[in-house]
Amino acid sequence: MHSNTAPLGAQLAVTVIGIAALIGGWAWAAQGQPDYVLPGPVAVLQAVARFAYEPQLIAQAGISLLRVVLSVAAAMVLALVLAGLVRRFRILDETVERRILTFFNAFPSVGWAILGVIWFQISNTTVIFVQVAIILPFCLINALAGFRQIDPEMDELGHSLTRSVWRRFRLLSLPLVAPFLLSGLRVAYGICWKIALVAELFGASSGLGFQLARAQSVSDATMVFACCIVIVLIFLVTDLLFLKPLVRRFSVNQ
Amino acid sequence: MAKSGVGRLSGARTTPSVPRLIGARHLSGTRIAHLFTLLALLVWWLYSQVVPAYQMPGPGAVFLRMIDFVTTPFLLGQLWISIYHISVAIALAFVVGSALAFTARFAPVTRMLIDTVLTPVLNAFAGIGWLFLALLWFGLNHTTVVFAVTMILIPLTTINVRAGLQELDEDMMEMGLSFTRSYLSRFIKIVLPLLLPYFFAALRISFGVSWKVVLTAELFGGNAGLGYLLNVARQEFDTETIFAIIAFILVFVVICEQLLFRPVQRRLDRRYSRA
Numbered sequence: 312m313h314s315n316t317a318p319l320g321a322q323l324a325v326t327v328i329g330i331a332a333l334i335g336g337w338a339w340a341a342q343g344q345p346d347y348v349l350p351g352p353v354a355v356l357q358a359v360a361r362f363a364y365e366p367q368l369i370a371q372a373g374i375s376l377l378r379v380v381l382s383v384a385a386a387m388v389l390a391l392v393l394a395g396l397v398r399r400f401r402i403l404d405e406t407v408e409r410r411i412l413t414f415f416n417a418f419p420s421v422g423w424a425i426l427g428v429i430w431f432q433i434s435n436t437t438v439i440f441v442q443v444a445i446i447l448p449f450c451l452i453n454a455l456a457g458f459r460q461i462d463p464e465m466d467e468l469g470h471s472l473t474r475s476v477w478r479r480f481r482l483l484s485l486p487l488v489a490p491f492l493l494s495g496l497r498v499a500y501g502i503c504w505k506i507a508l509v510a511e512l513f514g515a516s517s518g519l520g521f522q523l524a525r526a527q528s529v530s531d532a533t534m535v536f537a538c539c540i541v542i543v544l545i546f547l548v549t550d551l552l553f554l555k556p557l558v559r560r561f562s563v564n565q
Numbered sequence: 566m567a568k569s570g571v572g573r574l575s576g577a578r579t580t581p582s583v584p585r586l587i588g589a590r591h592l593s594g595t596r597i598a599h600l601f602t603l604l605a606l607l608v609w610w611l612y613s614q615v616v617p618a619y620q621m622p623g624p625g626a627v628f629l630r631m632i633d634f635v636t637t638p639f640l641l642g643q644l645w646i647s648i649y650h651i652s653v654a655i656a657l658a659f660v661v662g663s664a665l666a667f668t669a670r671f672a673p674v675t676r677m678l679i680d681t682v683l684t685p686v687l688n689a690f691a692g693i694g695w696l697f698l699a700l701l702w703f704g705l706n707h708t709t710v711v712f713a714v715t716m717i718l719i720p721l722t723t724i725n726v727r728a729g730l731q732e733l734d735e736d737m738m739e740m741g742l743s744f745t746r747s748y749l750s751r752f753i754k755i756v757l758p759l760l761l762p763y764f765f766a767a768l769r770i771s772f773g774v775s776w777k778v779v780l781t782a783e784l785f786g787g788n789a790g791l792g793y794l795l796n797v798a799r800q801e802f803d804t805e806t807i808f809a810i811i812a813f814i815l816v817f818v819v820i821c822e823q824l825l826f827r828p829v830q831r832r833l834d835r836r837y838s839r840a
Binding site: 316317319321322323324325326329330347348349401402403404405406409410413414416417418419420421422424425426429430445501504505506508509512520523526527530532535536538539542543546547 | 593594595597598601602605619620621673674675676677678681682683685686688689690691692693694697698700701702717773776777778780781784792795799802804807810811814815818819822
């Protein structure tokens with residue numbers, strides 16, 4: 312029951328064999344099945360590759376990425392404003408935490424999607440509104456936690472160095488909260504790709520969510536698979552290239 | 566975080582002059598929160614007066630529709646179906662997710678496969694993707710809904726239980742080893758109790774997320790449940806019903822949080838605090 316580790320080579324071997332077995336099993340299961348039930352790995356891979364060279368598909372993925380990034384940024388700013396308000400006026404603590412946060416936390420995502428379409432019709436506004444509403448609680452939890460752990464003595468130090476609120480925020484509060492914000496950012500970004508695509512199913516006529524819905528409605532399972540894999544790829548690559556280094560940079564600074 | 570706040574409050578109470586001040590501030594914080602709720606309701610009502618009812622029905626109409634819900638057996642039945650979907654999905658995800666985490670722990674050769682391939686990929690896989698695949702495989706029924714929700718919950722459970730397994734106190738393990746050589750009794754008497762807070766966290770998160778996604782699953786892939794009702798209401802522009810369903814979910818989730826999860830969490834925090 313000790314946490315004995317296996318040699319790295321063995322782990323690597325099991326990993327490779329495991330992935331091979333999964334893909335092999337998939338190919339075996341897909342044999343003889345019609346494409347609209349279970350397409351084989353090769354067909355799916357070809358469909359994924361289409362995302363690399365077909366301009367129309369690249370545009371769909373690009374617009375989804377753009378919306379997700381915009382939504383995450385907007386939700387983060389909103390969460391920062393709310394958390395900053397709580398920090399400035401302690402008395403609002405309960406209002407923000409037990410009313411606003413609870414409300415957004417318990418609100419079903421598809422509810423936002425439906426209401427968004429009713430209120431703003433089919434547009435970019437709808438998608439971004441819905442995505443912001445869905446990921447706001449995740450950002451808010453982290454922003455509140457971040458501001459709460461700021462050492463009061465640090466705050467006093469800041470006060471004694473400058474009276475400018477903006478400079479104190481930029482040079483003191485922000486770096487101290489950054490680790491929390493960034494971990495919130497990462498979670499929110501993941502959730503946005505995973506759940507918030509619902510927004511595009513209802514509220515958009517472009518993007519990966521729309522592409523998924525269209526593929527599903529014509530029983531194009533290959534495209535459904537491909538869209539899912541493209542989403543996983545985009546998420547993993549952006550996480551690896553941008554978010555992880557960002558998180559690492561700010562936690563080293565501490 | 567909340568714990569430290571409570572500690573500060575009760576700590577302050579021992580000094581004679583401060584408590585009233587802090588008590589008063591706490592009270593008015595609650596009062597402001599209540600005021601905020603009232604204000605939000607008022608704004609909602611005012612806004613509902615100026616926009617057409619299909620865009621934003623007023624609080625009164627929504628409340629009446631909620632009463633309709635509770636008194637109509639058919640509608641109440643749909644609520645139960647949603648709860649049934651969630652319970653089955655949470656239970657399944659719990660078993661599969663924990664099994665993955667335990668495998669990574671007790672069969673170290675699989676660690677890289679599970680930690681760096683399976684969990685991240687499952688975690689990044691879009692919920693809608695599972696749903697549409699399930700639709701193609703199983704059609705419109707309970708299986709589709711439960712499958713989609715389960716697949717979304719599995720990585721969440723795995724991540725939590727895995728975190729718990731990584732935090733396992735090695736001294737504790739060694740102590741167990743010096744008492745008995747039996748794997749089973751060490752597992753039941755030491756590992757499982759130590760994991761309890763993580764199991765609970767996994768359950769709590771699963772519960773919150775499952776409510777968020779079950780409606781989507783039922784909307785696209787179900788022929789029963791609140792999500793199905795939501796879909797019917799959406800097609801008929803019956804905004805009152807949409808609001809009523811959302812309000813039900815809000816109330817249900819908040820009640821579960823307050824009456825079930827928070828007290829249990831507090832007990833766990835007390836039981837497992839290392840201080």
